[in-house]
Amino acid sequence: MTQLSSTEIETDAAAESGPPPDERREAWAAQLAAELGEGFVEHHVIPGSDLWVRVARDSWTDAATAARDQLGCQFFDWLSSIDWLPSPYGRDMDAQEDNPQAKAADPMEQGHAGGHTRFQMVVRLYSLTEQMGITIKADLPADDLSIDSLIEVYAGANWHEREAWEMFGIHFNNHPDLRHIYLPGEFEGNPLRKDFPLLARRVKPWPGIVDVELFPGEEGS
Amino acid sequence: MTPVGEAGRVTDRKGGQQVDQRQQLAYVATQAADARLNVEIETEGMTLNIGPQHPATHGTLRLVARLDGEQVVEAEPIMGYMHRGYEKLAEVRTYPQVTTLINRIDWLGSFANEVPFILAAEKLMEVEAPPRAQWIRTVLFELSRIANITLFLGDMAVQLGALTPVFMAFRDREFVLNQIEAVTGGRFHPNFDRIGGVKDDLPKGWIEDTKQAMEKIRDFCDEFEDLVLGNEIFQSRSRGIGIVPPAVGLAYGLSGANIRASGVDWDLRRDGHEALVYDQLDWKVWTHPDGDSFARYWVRLQETREATHLVDQLLDGLPSGPIMAKVPRIIKVPAGEAYAATENPLGEMGYYIISKGDLVPFRVKIRSASFSNISITPWLLKGVYVPDIITILASLYFILGDIDR
Numbered sequence: 373m374t375q376l377s378s379t380e381i382e383t384d385a386a387a388e389s390g391p392p393p394d395e396r397r398e399a400w401a402a403q404l405a406a407e408l409g410e411g412f413v414e415h416h417v418i419p420g421s422d423l424w425v426r427v428a429r430d431s432w433t434d435a436a437t438a439a440r441d442q443l444g445c446q447f448f449d450w451l452s453s454i455d456w457l458p459s460p461y462g463r464d465m466d467a468q469e470d471n472p473q474a475k476a477a478d479p480m481e482q483g484h485a486g487g488h489t490r491f492q493m494v495v496r497l498y499s500l501t502e503q504m505g506i507t508i509k510a511d512l513p514a515d516d517l518s519i520d521s522l523i524e525v526y527a528g529a530n531w532h533e534r535e536a537w538e539m540f541g542i543h544f545n546n547h548p549d550l551r552h553i554y555l556p557g558e559f560e561g562n563p564l565r566k567d568f569p570l571l572a573r574r575v576k577p578w579p580g581i582v583d584v585e586l587f588p589g590e591e592g593s
Numbered sequence: 594m595t596p597v598g599e600a601g602r603v604t605d606r607k608g609g610q611q612v613d614q615r616q617q618l619a620y621v622a623t624q625a626a627d628a629r630l631n632v633e634i635e636t637e638g639m640t641l642n643i644g645p646q647h648p649a650t651h652g653t654l655r656l657v658a659r660l661d662g663e664q665v666v667e668a669e670p671i672m673g674y675m676h677r678g679y680e681k682l683a684e685v686r687t688y689p690q691v692t693t694l695i696n697r698i699d700w701l702g703s704f705a706n707e708v709p710f711i712l713a714a715e716k717l718m719e720v721e722a723p724p725r726a727q728w729i730r731t732v733l734f735e736l737s738r739i740a741n742i743t744l745f746l747g748d749m750a751v752q753l754g755a756l757t758p759v760f761m762a763f764r765d766r767e768f769v770l771n772q773i774e775a776v777t778g779g780r781f782h783p784n785f786d787r788i789g790g791v792k793d794d795l796p797k798g799w800i801e802d803t804k805q806a807m808e809k810i811r812d813f814c815d816e817f818e819d820l821v822l823g824n825e826i827f828q829s830r831s832r833g834i835g836i837v838p839p840a841v842g843l844a845y846g847l848s849g850a851n852i853r854a855s856g857v858d859w860d861l862r863r864d865g866h867e868a869l870v871y872d873q874l875d876w877k878v879w880t881h882p883d884g885d886s887f888a889r890y891w892v893r894l895q896e897t898r899e900a901t902h903l904v905d906q907l908l909d910g911l912p913s914g915p916i917m918a919k920v921p922r923i924i925k926v927p928a929g930e931a932y933a934a935t936e937n938p939l940g941e942m943g944y945y946i947i948s949k950g951d952l953v954p955f956r957v958k959i960r961s962a963s964f965s966n967i968s969i970t971p972w973l974l975k976g977v978y979v980p981d982i983i984t985i986l987a988s989l990y991f992i993l994g995d996i997d998r
Contacts, residue, residue, distance in 0.1 A: 421716065421931070422931070422932060424930075446840065446843040446844070447843045447846065447848075448843070448844055448845065448846045448965075449846060449934075449941070449943070449960060450846070450943075450945075450958065450960040450965070452945075452958045454947065454956055455956075459684070481949070483928075483929070483930045483947055484929070484930050494945075494958075496932065496945070496960075500843070500857065500859050500864075503864045503865075503866075505932070507932065507945075526844045526845075526846075527841070527844045527845055527972065528844055528845035528846040528965060528968055528969075530968065531964065531965075531968040539680075552673070553672060553673065554672060554673035554676040554997065555673060555676070556673075563678060563681055564680060564681055568681075570681060570682070570684075570685060
């Protein structure tokens with residue numbers, strides 16, 4: 373059928389030429405730093421893998437705008453949040469009871485590109501021309517869990533922000549439609565916070581690691 | 594917004610802005626026509642509730658549309674009927690246990706869900722699967738794609754009123770599921786991928802059987818090219834319906850065949866940097882410039898055929914050797930953060946894993962394709978006619994488990 377013929381579009385090899393990816397990642401960080409000035413806090417590159425950038429909360433939308441317009445990140449990948457509080461319920465799979473030691477032993481440790489607060493925003497953007505992604509983070513102070521909405525920059529942020537609001541209790545300024553997305557309207561609490569108990573695990577004992585049957589001829593470790 | 598066409602990779606015959614305007618103009622024109630009509634016939638708004646149990650919703654998506662006559666003024670998807678909280682559950686499960694959970698995200702192409710998670714964990718552990726394991730992984734990845742998309746090809750047709758294709762799709766999908774079952778033991782939830790490799794080697798005679806199954810899928814594709822794509826009713830109901838301009842699609846996070854149908858030449862199998870073997874194969878990425886429902890169907894059909902060729906090549910070039918790298922029996926993943934994304938049947942699927950060096954992940958963010966793909970619907974459904982809602986939902990193709998996670 374002629375009218376259904378393939379619409380081949382030539383792929384360009386531009387992305388293959390040019391400097392190696394890690395240099396481009398450093399260049400991206402430098403470009404963002406120049407654009408944001410004071411708002412640019414820290415960056416972290418894992419060679420051959422990925423780039424993390426941490427910005428001040430006030431530069432959140434500016435950082436996304438700069439990533440879109442200057443770095444060419446047209447693709448909005450995802451947006452979410454991280455709760456860095458060590459779980460008060462212990463971290464091992466078979467922990468059914470409160471584990472106070474876990475709370476005392478673990479200081480709050482933020483990941484790549486650092487941080488100082490319990491809650492961090494994280495957004496991932498991607499450039500189709502460079503075939504490279506960037507993860508931008510921002511600290512949220514404990515007394516004011518709010519940040520500007522990215523809807524003006526990326527329309528797709530809408531639902532992701534609703535999810536983060538529901539799961540972590542972070543307020544997004546200028547969001548037109550901050551409603552529950554998954555949970556029923558009368559739901560209380562923010563399930564993905566670390567201090568929100570996973571009730572299914574608390575009420576019913578989990579068989580856990582003791583139940584693992586060894587394969588024939590296998591020694592226990 | 595900057596037109597994407599300038600960036601070089603992104604191509605669009607009509608120009609993104611122009612398509613965007615076309616949709617807006619069509620809406621204004623129909624509004625004006627309605628206004629003239631309303632002089633004589635008063636219409637009043639009506640709220641139409643579609644779902645949660647509607648065939649077009651693949652599960653339990655509910656859609657509330659406010660109508661003005663035959664036109665949608667505002668449409669809003671309501672999710673959460675199937676929210677299972679995998680991100681929370683993953684925090685109390687060991688890494689090998691998580692794959693059991695995430696099998697159930699996109700249940701039509703289950704194996705494909707495991708791959709990006711395992712790749713992200715391997716990134717953190719700095720383990721690389723041996724070549725044979727990578728090839729087996731890629732074969733099963735492509736088989737999942739075929740199992741997933743064949744169903745779409747039948748399903749969209751049934752939603753536009755053709756009953757036969759869905760039976761044919763279920764019939765021919767069986768050949769692929771049988772092959773997946775022969776290797777993994779599971780038709781729907783294989784749970785076969787492991788950190789450092791795959792669970793088992795391929796059974797005897799499997800390669801020949803799979804090649805025969807691929808023949809059948811190619812016949813299926815040829816048949817559908819005539820039966821569905823060549824069908825006048827199908828064309829008139831899907832051409833020009835639900836046009837997604839590339840720039841808008843990218844800002845909403847559309848990925849996979851949905852964005853390739855808007856002329857964006859981007860496929861993570863080719864452009865991503867994950868440890869799968871696509872760079873050693875000879876294949877092409879299919880795009881279509883129109884961006885409408887027809888284009889989305891067309892691209893998926895071509896991709897299914899391309900996937901069968903990929904499987905054939907993979908089976909021919911299968912290297913020998915071990916299928917498992919050396920990993921400790923009790924898997925503790927070193928502290929760090931990693932994001933890995935692959936081109937799943939529905940679009941880009943990725944896992945952002947934060948580890949603190951424990952048996953369990955500290956946090957797992959699941960980036961599922963359907964969630965972003967469907968987030969464009971409030972924008973896309975504005976101004977369309979009621980029957981086109983179904984066309985657009987069907988052509989965007991989502992799996993509810995992939996939205997609700």
